[in-house]
Amino acid sequence: MSRCLSLLVMQCPHVVPVPARTGTGTVGDDGASPRENPRTDRAIRYHIHRNEDKVEPIRGLPPFPASSRGGCPRSSVKCSGGRRKNAGGEGKRKDSGMMRSRWSIFVMGLLPIVLSACESTAETPGERFQKAIEQEAKYCATHKIERGNTRCEITKLKPADPLATEEGRFAHSIKIPNPVPEDSGYKSGMTPEQYFDHLCKTEAGEFIYKTVENVEGIYQMRPRPAVGYEANHLYAIEDPYGGPAGNDQPEMKFVRPTRYQFFESPDLLRRGPGGLKEFSHPSYFVTPDKDATLARYFGHNGQKPKTMQKEFDVMRKSKFGYTWRGITRPHDREMGVAGSELIVLNLETNEVLGVHRGYARFDIDKTVAGTAAMQWWKRCPTVFKTETNARLSFILKVLSPIPSTQGK
Numbered sequence: 001m002s003r004c005l006s007l008l009v010m011q012c013p014h015v016v017p018v019p020a021r022t023g024t025g026t027v028g029d030d031g032a033s034p035r036e037n038p039r040t041d042r043a044i045r046y047h048i049h050r051n052e053d054k055v056e057p058i059r060g061l062p063p064f065p066a067s068s069r070g071g072c073p074r075s076s077v078k079c080s081g082g083r084r085k086n087a088g089g090e091g092k093r094k095d096s097g098m099m100r101s102r103w104s105i106f107v108m109g110l111l112p113i114v115l116s117a118c119e120s121t122a123e124t125p126g127e128r129f130q131k132a133i134e135q136e137a138k139y140c141a142t143h144k145i146e147r148g149n150t151r152c153e154i155t156k157l158k159p160a161d162p163l164a165t166e167e168g169r170f171a172h173s174i175k176i177p178n179p180v181p182e183d184s185g186y187k188s189g190m191t192p193e194q195y196f197d198h199l200c201k202t203e204a205g206e207f208i209y210k211t212v213e214n215v216e217g218i219y220q221m222r223p224r225p226a227v228g229y230e231a232n233h234l235y236a237i238e239d240p241y242g243g244p245a246g247n248d249q250p251e252m253k254f255v256r257p258t259r260y261q262f263f264e265s266p267d268l269l270r271r272g273p274g275g276l277k278e279f280s281h282p283s284y285f286v287t288p289d290k291d292a293t294l295a296r297y298f299g300h301n302g303q304k305p306k307t308m309q310k311e312f313d314v315m316r317k318s319k320f321g322y323t324w325r326g327i328t329r330p331h332d333r334e335m336g337v338a339g340s341e342l343i344v345l346n347l348e349t350n351e352v353l354g355v356h357r358g359y360a361r362f363d364i365d366k367t368v369a370g371t372a373a374m375q376w377w378k379r380c381p382t383v384f385k386t387e388t389n390a391r392l393s394f395i396l397k398v399l400s401p402i403p404s405t406q407g408k
Helices: 001-010 090-120 125-142 149-156 166-173 192-204 390-398
Strands: 044-046 056-057 205-208 210-214 217-220 262-265 294-298 310-314 320-327 338-346 351-366 374-380 397-399
Touching: 125 149, 125 351, 166 320, 192 338, 192 351, 192 374, 205 390, 338 390, 351 390, 390 397
Parallel strands: 210 397, 217 262, 217 320
Antiparallel strands: 044 056, 205 351, 262 294, 294 310, 320 338, 338 351, 351 374
């Protein structure tokens, strides 16, 4: 509250907010701050002059009613020879009560203005991020950076381009039954947390239109790019929510005896776990034919990475696939919020079978040093911290697999 009042003073210098109780302190009767003295969080009525028995009403406000005890302010001792007397009798008390009631109404009306002034001047995640990047860029320009030190790489990152690839353009061209509205519902004065919660309640979730049984394999229509310092950048990742698997061996999540028999992807050059031959099947290091259009993974027993095999082909076997795309609307990134959709499709008809929509929230942790403090800290729907994350679980609901017997 004290911060809000201070902001109001700076924005509206003709109004000086002070507590309702009069006395010699500018904040509370005992000089305590509003946080320490709950009695001060009351009506804003008077200028109070420290070390003076002088009280002036704020310009433009009606005079404060006399005390019901004696018809004069509590701070005054010049009332009938130092004594407080009921100057007006019962009528005065009624007038005083009515005046207090009017003041209560006035104060209740003024409170939203005070809070609005506080919120409107609060720094947004976008502004905090920009300041942090500028500080980092200044450091990099004025210090010698040792060879191999990647600290300054984040200052060179650019906003993601959703339409840079053919797969991205196709993903953004898909029409779904429940598109997000152009108006996100953002209202002036919303905090980042309030805006994030609003989107989580009104837009995030699972939307299943049709399920399919006995699915053998699945096609990854749009591989995810590798992520490094992009994870600490507000604009460099199109889809901070992520999932169902990262760019590093997503086949390991999909192919196993209890899931799909094979996984296909247009990413031909991806290597095995860690790129080390001792952990990967020899097929991971075979050079694809020049006509190959996709890589197919199969044979994983669900335990040992080396059991996963890889082959190339020009024709996919999958009848169903999934892709993803970011949601771009005004206010989102500036408020530290980013949304995305994972879309499950029938590849033969392009029918949308299901949509998983999620949101992530970006913020800067002041207790953490460096760019590591800038993270996408929160997500909704919640990303499971298990082998089956939210989006992989969603795909398995829409496309129920045939349990594989390979590896048993």
